[in-house]
Amino acid sequence: MKVKQVMLENPRTLHRSKTLRDASELYKQTKVNCAPIVDDENNVVGILTVFRLLEALEAGETFETRVDEVMDCNLQIIDEDTCFSEICHKPIDRLVIFNQKRKLTGVLTRIDLINKVHRALENTEDKLAEAFETNRKLGSIIEATYDGIIVVDHQGVVQMVNSSYFRLQDSSHDPSGRFLQEIPLECCQQVLAVYQEVMQKGKVVFARFQGKNLIELTITGSPILDEQNHPVRVVIGLRDFTELNQLKLQSARYSEELKSLRFKDQKELIFQDIAMERVVQKALRVAEVDSTVLITGESGVGKEVIARTIHRNNPRAEGPFIEINCGAIPEHLLESELFGYEKGAFTGANKEGKPGMMELANGGTLLLDEVGDLPLNLQVKLLRALQEQEIYRIGGRAPVKLDVRILAATNKNLEQMIAEKKFREDLFYRLNVVPIHIPPLRERKGDIFPLAMHFLERFNTKYNYHRLFSSEVFKLFEKYPWPGNIRELANLVERLVIMSEQDTIHSDQLPPTFFSKSVASPLQISIDEIIPLKEAREQVESELIIKAFKKYRSLRRTGDALGVAHSTLLRKARALGISYEE
Numbered sequence: 001m002k003v004k005q006v007m008l009e010n011p012r013t014l015h016r017s018k019t020l021r022d023a024s025e026l027y028k029q030t031k032v033n034c035a036p037i038v039d040d041e042n043n044v045v046g047i048l049t050v051f052r053l054l055e056a057l058e059a060g061e062t063f064e065t066r067v068d069e070v071m072d073c074n075l076q077i078i079d080e081d082t083c084f085s086e087i088c089h090k091p092i093d094r095l096v097i098f099n100q101k102r103k104l105t106g107v108l109t110r111i112d113l114i115n116k117v118h119r120a121l122e123n124t125e126d127k128l129a130e131a132f133e134t135n136r137k138l139g140s141i142i143e144a145t146y147d148g149i150i151v152v153d154h155q156g157v158v159q160m161v162n163s164s165y166f167r168l169q170d171s172s173h174d175p176s177g178r179f180l181q182e183i184p185l186e187c188c189q190q191v192l193a194v195y196q197e198v199m200q201k202g203k204v205v206f207a208r209f210q211g212k213n214l215i216e217l218t219i220t221g222s223p224i225l226d227e228q229n230h231p232v233r234v235v236i237g238l239r240d241f242t243e244l245n246q247l248k249l250q251s252a253r254y255s256e257e258l259k260s261l262r263f264k265d266q267k268e269l270i271f272q273d274i275a276m277e278r279v280v281q282k283a284l285r286v287a288e289v290d291s292t293v294l295i296t297g298e299s300g301v302g303k304e305v306i307a308r309t310i311h312r313n314n315p316r317a318e319g320p321f322i323e324i325n326c327g328a329i330p331e332h333l334l335e336s337e338l339f340g341y342e343k344g345a346f347t348g349a350n351k352e353g354k355p356g357m358m359e360l361a362n363g364g365t366l367l368l369d370e371v372g373d374l375p376l377n378l379q380v381k382l383l384r385a386l387q388e389q390e391i392y393r394i395g396g397r398a399p400v401k402l403d404v405r406i407l408a409a410t411n412k413n414l415e416q417m418i419a420e421k422k423f424r425e426d427l428f429y430r431l432n433v434v435p436i437h438i439p440p441l442r443e444r445k446g447d448i449f450p451l452a453m454h455f456l457e458r459f460n461t462k463y464n465y466h467r468l469f470s471s472e473v474f475k476l477f478e479k480y481p482w483p484g485n486i487r488e489l490a491n492l493v494e495r496l497v498i499m500s501e502q503d504t505i506h507s508d509q510l511p512p513t514f515f516s517k518s519v520a521s522p523l524q525i526s527i528d529e530i531i532p533l534k535e536a537r538e539q540v541e542s543e544l545i546i547k548a549f550k551k552y553r554s555l556r557r558t559g560d561a562l563g564v565a566h567s568t569l570l571r572k573a574r575a576l577g578i579s580y581e582e
């Protein structure tokens with residue numbers, strides 16, 4: 001502290017001819033207790049303190065006495081930049097302070113000094129209290145930090161640790177005061193290496209530590225530098241990822257459990273065979289994203305069921321699931337069904353116009369079932385819609401934005417159709433982003449029993465029966481090739497439940513196809529002449545359909561017997577020119 005910081009600045013002076021009365025007036029006015037006395041040239045010639053004035057009065061002087069008669073001439077002259085510690089032993093009453101140009105700038109009196117020191121003390125106390133509070137706050141922040149903290153000095157001695165540190169240490173012993181290499185931590189060597197590197201480089205250093213039992217730490221060393229930028233202390237932070245890893249593991253386990261619960265929750269999706277389990281796993285995986293999926297498999301294997309499973313497990317699950325059967329809608333209506341139309345687009349159109357299935361599926365999923373039956377001109381339009389993510393209604397000019405997840409299903413061999421130029425290759429690749437093939441029921445025999453039981457329970461509940469299958473029935477079920485797949489199985493079980501006269505359903509109630517040779521060996525067809533395969537197929541199909549129509553006289557039962565969906569049956573009959581009356 002310099003003298004100029006504690007002196008009384010620019011004191012009022014008294015001319016040496018002034019009296020003690022003038023001096024006492026000056027003290028009263030300026031509330032000071034001393035005054036430098038100057039001569040005609042304004043040189044300081046003495047100093048008169050209150051104490052000296054009182055002494056003079058006591059000794060018999062009067063208020064009319066001149067100040068230069070009683071002033072103290074033994075002046076102590078000090079430079080204002082002198083350190084206070086150098087002058088504090090001198091008689092303070094008499095200090096007159098000059099600046100470097102020898103100009104009077106202040107006086108130092110005892111009372112002023114006491115006041116100043118008192119104020120400075122008060123100030124220091126406030127600052128100390130502030131520092132104490134900041135220290136306390138910093139301390140509690142360090143304590144509250146989840147990371148373990150070790151502060152190490154430049155000699156490698158631990159100065160302090162926070163309480164989080166003890167989570168990582170095997171014992172509760174405070175390592176403060178010990179050398180860093182002695183701290184009881186599994187990662188002690190790595191901590192030491194970090195400390196040494198920080199001390200060398202004076203920069204922040206990171207390291208990773210992988211211990212036993214999923215223990216994983218990030219070690220950070222940060223230097224505290226002195227004024228010459230040399231590290232004097234190192235703050236080491238230990239961030240523990242162990243719990244995070246455990247949580248990750250736990251959450252992975254939960255999500256696995258959730259997945260298997262979801263498996264079980266697919267009430268409409270019964271499976272036990274490993275082949276089908278793979279299909280379902282693939283479907284659930286692809287459900288997490290929005291890729292286009294092409295589901296293939298024979299009629300009735302469950303393509304639509306898998307499509308619904310994908311939708312239900314997709315973030316779009318709350319959105320609509322719209323299915324359009326491209327094979328069941330007459331060609332001239334299909335376009336307006338798919339894309340919709342504006343009012344007055346064509347004769348017979350709804351006056352208000354109508355949104356198409358693609359538009360209705362916005363925010364959800366669109367299943368293009370029997371996509372192989374899509375006429376070529378619509379294949380082009382569909383491809384454009386999928387690429388542009390927008391459609392035009394028939395007669396509409398403004399595009400409608402699409403946000404639809406597309407699933408397509410078919411029982412046709414699209415690759416063969418491409419070769420025959422009946423299906424566009426570019427559309428095929430656009431749809432076949434993720435292929436899912438569902439094997440026929442005869443190739444996943446493990447599903448026959450659970451499916452049969454599932455349908456038995458469903459129809460028992462529906463019709464309020466308590467039917468059971470005899471064991472021979474299951475044996476025959478397993479041998480049967482199920483050309484109509486699960487649809488055929490479901491229909492058969494429903495029929496057996498209704499038609500059976502007793503609760504146990506025996507094998508003799510099964511249709512003759514279950515006992516025909518064809519089950520064991522392929523059908524014998526006699527061939528008289530060589531004809532093109534396509535023609536032969538059409539002949540066989542048409543004979544079979546006519547025969548089955550005659551026998552069953554019901555579209556549904558005919559379909560069941562031939563193992564095809566009604567829509568497929570109708571389409572085939574139409575294509576072969578077979579008229580059908582129930």
Ligand SMILES: Nc1ncnc2c1ncn2[C@@H]1O[C@H](COP(=O)(O)OP(=O)(O)OP(=O)(O)O)[C@@H](O)[C@H]1O
Pocket residue numbers: 268269270271297298299300301302303304305306369409410411451486487490564565
């Ligand atoms: N795994 C399954 N669990 C329970 N029911 C199933 C399963 N797979 C299919 N089904 C049922 O079988 C019937 C036929 O299934 P789906 O319509 O999904 O077959 P598809 O392959 O789409 O047939 P198509 O090619 O004729 O359209 C439906 O009634 C469906 O509920």
